[in-house]
Structure formats: structure tokens, C-alpha cells
Amino acid sequence: TAVKLADYQPYSHVLDRVALTFRLLPQATRVQARLHLAPNPVRGSGLDLRLDGENLVLIALAVDGQRLEVQPDATGLTIPAHLLPDAPFVLETEVEIAPAGNTALEGLYMSGGMYCTQCEAEGFRKITFYPDRPDVMARFHVRIESDMPVLLSNGNPVAAGPGWAEWDDPWPKPAYLFALVAGDLVAHSDRFTTQSGRDVALNIWVRKGDEGFCAYAMDSLIRSMRWDETAYGREYDLDVFNIVAVDDFNMGAMENKGLNIFNSKYVLASPETATDEDFARIEAIIAHEYFHNWTGNRITCRDWFQLCLKEGLTVFRDQQFSGDMRSHAVKRIEDVLMLRGRQFREDGGPLAHPVRPDAYVEINNFYTATIYEKGAEVIGMLKRLVGDAGYKAALDLYFDRHDGAAATIEDWLQVFEDATGRDLTQFKRWYTEAGTPQVSVRDDWADGVYTLTLAQTLPATPGQPHKGLKVIPVAVGLLNPNGDEVVPTTVLELTEAQQSFRFAGLAARPVPSILRGFSAPVVLDRAVSAAERAFLLAHDTDPFNKWEAGRALAKEVMAHMITDAAPVSRDWLAALARVALDEGLDPAFRALALRLPGEDDMAATLAAAGHVPDPAAVHAARQALADAVAAELAPALPGLIAGMATPGRFSPDAAQAGRRALRNAALALLTRRDGGAAARAAFAAADNMTDSLAALVALLEIGAGAPELAAFEARWQADRLVMDKWFMLQVLYAAPQDLAAVVRRLTARPDFDWKNPNRFRSVIGALSANHAGFHHADGVAYDLLADWLLRLDPKNPQTAARMSTAFETWPRYDADRQALIRRALHRILATPGLSRDLGEMAARMAAG
Ligand code: ARG
Numbered sequence: 001t002a003v004k005l006a007d008y009q010p011y012s013h014v015l016d017r018v019a020l021t022f023r024l025l026p027q028a029t030r031v032q033a034r035l036h037l038a039p040n041p042v043r044g045s046g047l048d049l050r051l052d053g054e055n056l057v058l059i060a061l062a063v064d065g066q067r068l069e070v071q072p073d074a075t076g077l078t079i080p081a082h083l084l085p086d087a088p089f090v091l092e093t094e095v096e097i098a099p100a101g102n103t104a105l106e107g108l109y110m111s112g113g114m115y116c117t118q119c120e121a122e123g124f125r126k127i128t129f130y131p132d133r134p135d136v137m138a139r140f141h142v143r144i145e146s147d148m149p150v151l152l153s154n155g156n157p158v159a160a161g162p163g164w165a166e167w168d169d170p171w172p173k174p175a176y177l178f179a180l181v182a183g184d185l186v187a188h189s190d191r192f193t194t195q196s197g198r199d200v201a202l203n204i205w206v207r208k209g210d211e212g213f214c215a216y217a218m219d220s221l222i223r224s225m226r227w228d229e230t231a232y233g234r235e236y237d238l239d240v241f242n243i244v245a246v247d248d249f250n251m252g253a254m255e256n257k258g259l260n261i262f263n264s265k266y267v268l269a270s271p272e273t274a275t276d277e278d279f280a281r282i283e284a285i286i287a288h289e290y291f292h293n294w295t296g297n298r299i300t301c302r303d304w305f306q307l308c309l310k311e312g313l314t315v316f317r318d319q320q321f322s323g324d325m326r327s328h329a330v331k332r333i334e335d336v337l338m339l340r341g342r343q344f345r346e347d348g349g350p351l352a353h354p355v356r357p358d359a360y361v362e363i364n365n366f367y368t369a370t371i372y373e374k375g376a377e378v379i380g381m382l383k384r385l386v387g388d389a390g391y392k393a394a395l396d397l398y399f400d401r402h403d404g405a406a407a408t409i410e411d412w413l414q415v416f417e418d419a420t421g422r423d424l425t426q427f428k429r430w431y432t433e434a435g436t437p438q439v440s441v442r443d444d445w446a447d448g449v450y451t452l453t454l455a456q457t458l459p460a461t462p463g464q465p466h467k468g469l470k471v472i473p474v475a476v477g478l479l480n481p482n483g484d485e486v487v488p489t490t491v492l493e494l495t496e497a498q499q500s501f502r503f504a505g506l507a508a509r510p511v512p513s514i515l516r517g518f519s520a521p522v523v524l525d526r527a528v529s530a531a532e533r534a535f536l537l538a539h540d541t542d543p544f545n546k547w548e549a550g551r552a553l554a555k556e557v558m559a560h561m562i563t564d565a566a567p568v569s570r571d572w573l574a575a576l577a578r579v580a581l582d583e584g585l586d587p588a589f590r591a592l593a594l595r596l597p598g599e600d601d602m603a604a605t606l607a608a609a610g611h612v613p614d615p616a617a618v619h620a621a622r623q624a625l626a627d628a629v630a631a632e633l634a635p636a637l638p639g640l641i642a643g644m645a646t647p648g649r650f651s652p653d654a655a656q657a658g659r660r661a662l663r664n665a666a667l668a669l670l671t672r673r674d675g676g677a678a679a680r681a682a683f684a685a686a687d688n689m690t691d692s693l694a695a696l697v698a699l700l701e702i703g704a705g706a707p708e709l710a711a712f713e714a715r716w717q718a719d720r721l722v723m724d725k726w727f728m729l730q731v732l733y734a735a736p737q738d739l740a741a742v743v744r745r746l747t748a749r750p751d752f753d754w755k756n757p758n759r760f761r762s763v764i765g766a767l768s769a770n771h772a773g774f775h776h777a778d779g780v781a782y783d784l785l786a787d788w789l790l791r792l793d794p795k796n797p798q799t800a801a802r803m804s805t806a807f808e809t810w811p812r813y814d815a816d817r818q819a820l821i822r823r824a825l826h827r828i829l830a831t832p833g834l835s836r837d838l839g840e841m842a843a844r845m846a847a848g
């Protein structure tokens with residue numbers, strides 16, 4: 001049964017304050033709750049009180065001290081109106097729960113011997129009876145009784161003694177932001193003084209032995225706090241800020257007020273154990289969760305349909321932050337790679353949904369690339385349309401107007417309308433309609449006037465056959481034939497089905513650079529000659545489009561290899577080599593230019609062009625392309641590797657990371673020519689995880705690396721996070737025909753702890769990232785995935801459902817593969833006792 005946006009009603013009561021007492025025991029935790037309630041004047045009086053609650057044993061229930069005998073049902077508790085005063089009252093409950101048996105990792109559960117919580121989206125109802133909805137915001141007071149030495153909750157610590165602690169959170173919040181942690185933890189601590197002078201104690205809590213791996217996360221936190229003050233004028237608002245790292249976590253991290261809980265993968269790092277990408281992700285996720293303090297916590301969502309209100313905005317903010325800390329050009333390219341790889345894929349398949357959906361069965365299934373990444377893109381477009389000053393004015397108004405409240409997308413758009421005077425009626429369709437628009441471009445040159453004609457096409461998506469025209473900001477620049485920019489970046493606003501834009505006063509027909517900075521999440525459709533792409537790759541002043549030109553060329557070359565057995569284009573090789581060796585360019589950019597399109601991306605591109613992709617052919621073409629690049633660059637590779645050395649102490653900063661990325665890209669190419677000699681030496685000599693892993697991957701890519709894998713395992717077997725990488729690599733780089741066997745071997749190991757989401761993801765989640773292996777014609781990998789999803793589902797439905805998205809691309813492939821995947825989906829659907837999570841996903845994909 002679906003929940004619908006159209007059915008929204010405010011809650012029957014208002015909830016002002018909550019006092020919770022936890023007596024923690026693994027099998028029998030007692031939770032006492034005192035809720036200060038009153039009839040909601042907006043709804044009137046005489047209404048029943050409905051509280052959510054799942055898997056709770058009700059011990060006692062009282063209203064204003066009077067015991068009541070009311071039996072809960074499967075999803076909660078209804079107290080009939082006639083048992084309630086028509087005035088403020090206190091509702092008391094006591095329930096019993098068993099955190100040790102909670103394998104779904106939602107609500108209160110145990111991980112590595114500690115108690116922890118995950119309440120977003122609807123986990124609080126597994127802790128106590130409560131109106132578990134984000135528009136009910138209350139002040140929480142929490143008492144924890146436990147023999148664990150460290151007892152944490154939201155807000156500020158107010159009192160503690162042996163075996164107990166009390167916390168008080170002065171800021172009203174919805175239940176999904178509640179958190180509790182109890183464990184034998186140690187802190188890596190620091191302090192921060194806010195711009196108005198508040199002294200904040202910062203702690204990152206980890207298990208003993210991990211305290212030496214927190215420095216980068218702490219540094220990232222301090223930089224995030226400073227950045228939000230400078231960039232958005234947002235200051236921290238409590239005396240303490242705690243972060244806890246836990247090993248068993250379904251997602252990346254959670255922004256609970258004053259007590260962020262993190263997957264340990266996104267906290268713990270050292271040069272020896274974490275790659276440059278890991279450091280960058282830690283920085284981004286620490287920032288993301290911290291930024292939620294304002295965009296999510298101080299201003300929250302009215303209901304879960306508004307999830308993008310906090311997630312899109314907070315992703316947008318963390319992207320800005322990472323760009324400021326590192327390189328905006330490189331960050332933008334990486335974000336677009338991810339958007340196309342995950343969100344476009346989602347938007348073009350059976351799981352497509354709007355940035356603001358209007359119905360869901362299980363809200364956990366909507367923590368998607370569309371809500372997060374497309375949600376961020378929509379804000380980027382808004383900022384481009386209203387300008388930096390307009391954006392700032394709108395955000396100031398947003399914080400002013402909605403602080404302390406639960407808001408909607410309508411509220412969000414209203415502040416932009418009020419602050420800038422712009423009508424956003426048409427723009428709003430970006431929130432309500434799914435699908436990736438296609439923008440086709442024609443150009444024309446006559447009498448010294450250059451005309452660009454843009455047209456938009458809006459593909460149908462499940463449940464949305466017809467779309468309204470979008471407002472599409474298309475950033476354009478023009479170059480003259482010498483490569484000089486004659487028209488700097490200008491934003492064209494495409495609002496009609498088709499529109500022409502004229503540029504007069506040009507001496508010669510220009511070369512257009514269209515959709516600079518990827519100014520809108522659309523697919524650009526324009527026939528461009530290879531020569532023109534090579535020209536843009538060489539001359540475009542917009543770094544995103546410079547990269548994009550090379551990317552588009554690489555895809556065209558690869559597509560021709562696959563569909564017409566064309567040889568690798570010499571022109572492309574020469575153009576790529578020029579960029580790779582251009583010392584005037586940022587090494588990180590050069591490394592990105594050398595990264596070939598992935599096989600899934602290529603399959604999507606072929607499908608969009610009307611071909612049925614053959615995964616084996618795509619794999620072969622990519623290998624051939626990599627060999628050709630290696631041959632072209634061969635004479636330069638040793639020099640490139642030597643020239644990109646990073647002497648001195650390891651630093652995860654962007655400059656060093658960029659040099660390592662380029663050096664390791666060169667090493668991977670050299671490995672295709674020297675039989676692996678250089679990579680073996682690099683592996684042996686590596687003193688950091690980035691270089692060690694890069695050398696290992698280079699070897700695995702040529703079917704070598706067995707001794708190095710063994711050495712890696714011997715060295716890192718006690719480190720869970722590093723071993724996750726070891727598991728994953730073998731899945732990602734298995735030869736297509738060997739993939740199923742490799743996965744069977746890995747999953748048979750005693751250290752394949754499949755109940756740990758990180759470990760499960762590193763093997764089963766990686767299956768479909770080995771594109772040619774997953775889509776091997778025998779269909780064995782499809783069945784293997786279905787088997788594991790069905791095994792995980794009863795324990796951890798959320799992660800099972802998420803991993804099932806590997807099947808979402810089935811409509812791209814041939815009839816045999818389609819039938820095999822559909823058979824797997826139907827087998828899942830036919831399984832008795834399937835969770836709502838996996839059931840919804842499988843049904844949507846099968847219907848697709
Ligand atoms: N709000 C968290 C974040 O974006 C994500 C938590 C989602 N968890 C879940 N079970 N759906 O940082």
C-alpha cells in the first residue's frame with residue numbers, strides 16, 4: 001500500500017517535550033517515554049491519538065498518571081479520543097526491545113559490542129511508541145542507564161554519574177534525528193570557536209585502537225564548520241559536537257542532532273589504509289552531515305516526499321565545499337560522472353521517479369541518486385538562473401523564515417520567488433516530473449550572425465507519459481577558429497519546445513561550447529565532427545567542456561569499434577596524448593582525461609543510440625582502446641611516472657592526489673606493455689594505500705596480480721575496511737567468465753561476514769559493477785545476485801533492496817538477457833515473506 005503526498009494532513013496533536021529513559025540490555029532494553037501532548041488546534045479536538053510502533057513489547061501505558069489498557073496492533077497504538085483530555089496531557093509508555101537481535105540496523109541495534117541507533121527515516125518507531133513523522137518536532141531530554149563507559153545522545157550533556165548520563169537537546173527536532181550511543185569508546189578530541197564566540201567541544205568516538213585514524217575526519221569537520229560560517233553565515237548551535245564511527249551501518253552516515261553516526265568507512269583513515277578517493281569522500285561526507293545541522297535539522301522536511309529539500313540542498317552544499325577545498329573543475333567532472341552513471345541510469349529505467357516523488361511504498365527505497373544528486377543539480381540550476389546574489393538573498397530568507405520548522409518544496413521555491421521576483425511555476429516541474437530531458441542543437445551562420453537553435457524533448461517515465469516543458473539553463477561560450485574565446489559564458493534559458501538564440505558581430509563562424517559546466521542535467525544531442533571535438537578538447541576555456549569533448553570523442557571511437565569494427569581513431573589518440581602530456585594542465589584533470597568511459601556507461605550510450613549493447617563486445621572494445629592508448633603514449637610513460645613523483649610526506653591534499661592519479665594512470669598503461677614489471681615494483685615499494693591499490697589494480701587488469709593479492713591479504717587481514725577493498729577488487733576485475741566462481745569462492749570464506757553491509761556491498765554490491773561478468777550470457781551472475789538478495793532480505797531488507805538496483809538496466813539488453821533478468825525478478829517477487837523494501841523494488845523493476 002502506497003503512501004501519497006496528496007493525503008498529507010498535519011498531526012492530530014502537538015508534541016512539545018519528550019523525556020526518554022533507556023535501561024540498556026542487549027536482549028531486554030527498557031524504554032520509558034513521557035510525551036507532553038495537546039490537541040492540535042489546526043486539526044481541532046476530539047481526535048484519536050495514533051502512535052507508530054513496531055516490534056515493541058508494551059509494558060505500561062498511562063495518560064496523566066492513569067493506567068490504560070490499550071493493545072497495540074502491528075504498526076502502532078491508537079488511543080481513542082474518549083480516553084484523552086481535551087487539553088494538554090502527559091502520555092507515558094514503557095516498552096521492551098531487543099537491540100542484540102536487530103539485524104536490520106534500523107532503530108536501536110548493536111554493532112561491535114556497542115549500542116547505536118539509526119532512525120531516519122522511520123526507525124524511531126522501533127524504539128518507542130511515537131508520532132514518527134518529521135513534522136512533529138519536540139525538545140528531547142534523554143537519560144541512559146548502562147554499564148557502558150561512554151553514554152551519548154543529542155544536544156548537551158547535563159548530568160552524569162556511574163552507570164548513567166543525561167542529555168538535553170534545546171532544539172526541537174523530529175524523531176528521525178534522535179540518536180543514542182553506548183559503548184566502550186575512546187575519543188579523538190578538539191575544539192572549535194564559532195564566529196560569535198561559542199566554544200564547542202568536538203569528539204570523534206571510535207573503538208580502542210582506532211583513535212589514530214581520526215585526524216583527517218576531525219580536520220574536515222573543523223574546515224566544514226568554518227566554511228558554513230563564511231559561505232552561508234551558519235553557525236553551530238550546541239556546546240558539543242559528537243561523531244561516532246560504527247562498523248555496521250546501512251548507509252554512509254547520519255546527521256542526528258549533535259551526534260552524527262558514521263559508517264566507519266567514512267571516518268577512519270590513514271595514508272597506509274585509505275586512498276586519495278577515500279580521503280576526499282571522508283571530507284565530503286563529514287561536511288555533508290555537518291551541513292545538515294542547518295539544512296535538515298534546524299529546517300527539516302514536512303514529510304518524506306520533501307526529502308530532496310534537505311538532501312538535494314545538502315549535497316549541493318557539500319559539492320560547493322569540496323570544490324572550494326580542492327578543484328572546482330575536477331569536482332564538477334567527478335560529480336557529473338557520478339550523476340550520469342547513477343542518476344541518468346535510474347531516470348531512464350523502471351525505477352525513474354521525480355526529485356519530489358508523490359507516492360512510495362517504502363521510503364527507504366527513495367534515498368536515491370535522483371533525490372540526492374539530481375536534487376543538487378536542480379539547486380545548481382536555480383542558482384544559475386537567479387545569480388549568486390539572488391541565491392544568497394533567497395537562502396538568507398529561507399533560514400530566516402523557516403528556522404525551527406518543517407518545510408516543503410513549495411516553501412523553498414517561495415523564498416526564491418520572494419527574494420528575486422522570479423516566477424518559478426515552470427521551473428517547479430524539475431521537482432515533480434521524472435526523466436532526463438534531451439536538448440538537441442542546430443546551428444547556423446549567415447550574414448555574420450550565428451544562430452543556435454535549441455529544442456527539448458522529454459521522455460516518458462513510469463506513470464508519467466506526458467511532461468511539461470522545462471526551464472533549461474544552457475551555458476554557452478563561443479570560440480573563433482583560432483581557438484580564442486569570442487563570446488564568454490552566457491546562460492541561454494530554454495523554456496519553449498524550441499528556441500533560437502542569435503549572436504551578432506562575429507568575424508567568422510564560431511565553434512560553440514555548449515552546456516558549459518554541465519549547466520543542466522540533460523542529454524545534449526548534437527552531431528559534432530571528430531575534428532570539432534578535438535578542437536574543443538584543445539582549446540575550450542571551460543574545463544568541464546574541455547573534458548567533455550574528450551569524453552564524447554572516446555565514446556564515439558568506442559561505439560564505432562563496437563558497431564562497425566572500426567579501428568581506434570588516430571586523431572583521437574593524438575588529441576588525448578596532447579592533453580595527457582600538457583604540463584600546463586592540472587595533473588588531476590589529465591588523469592580524468594585518460595580515464596576511459598566505463599562499460600556500463602558505454603552500454604547506456606549504445607542503447608540510447610538505438611543499439612542493443614553486447615556486454616562482451618563492449619568489454620573487448622574497452623580493452624582494445626586501453627591497449628591503443630598505452631601504445632600511443634608508450635614512449636612518454638616512464639617520464640610521466642617519474643615526473644609525477646610526490647616526494648616528502650604523504651598528504652591527501654588535492655595537489656598531491658592529482659599527481660598520484662596521473663602517475664597511476666600512466667602506470668596502468670605501462671602495465672599493458674611491460675608485462676607488469678613496473679607495477680610489481682610499484683606495489684612492493686608503495687608506502688600508501690593509493691599507490692598500493694593502484695599497482696594492484698593495474699596488475700589485475702592484465703590478468704596478473706595473484707602474488708600481490710596474497711601479499712595484500714597477509715598484510716591487511718586484521719583490518720576490516722582494508723579487507724573490504726581486497727574483496728571488492730577481485731570482483732571488479734574478475735574475467736567475465738570467471739566472475740561467478742570468484743564470487744562463490746569469496747563468499748565461502750569465513751571472513752565473508754555477509755551481515756555486515758560493507759562486506760556484503762564489497763562483494764555482492766560489486767557484482768554488477770563488473771559489467772561484462774554480471775551480464776555474461778549464461779545468466780549465472782543474475783541468479784547468484786538474486787540468491788544473495790533473498791538470503792539477506794529477512795535480515796536486512798534495506799540493504800537487500802538497495803543492491804537489487806543492479807537489475808534496473810534490463811530493458812537495454814537483448815531478449816535472452818531480458819528474460820533471464822525478469823526471471824530472477826519474478827523469482828524474488830514470488831518468495832513468501834518478502835520485505836516491503838525488496839518487494840517494492842522488484843515489482844517496480846519487473847513492471848518497467
Ligand atoms: N540522512 C542521511 C544522509 O544523507 C542518510 C540516511 C538515510 N538512511 C536510511 N536508512 N534511509 O546523510
Ligand code: ZN
Nearest residue numbers: 288292311314
Ligand atoms: Zn544527507
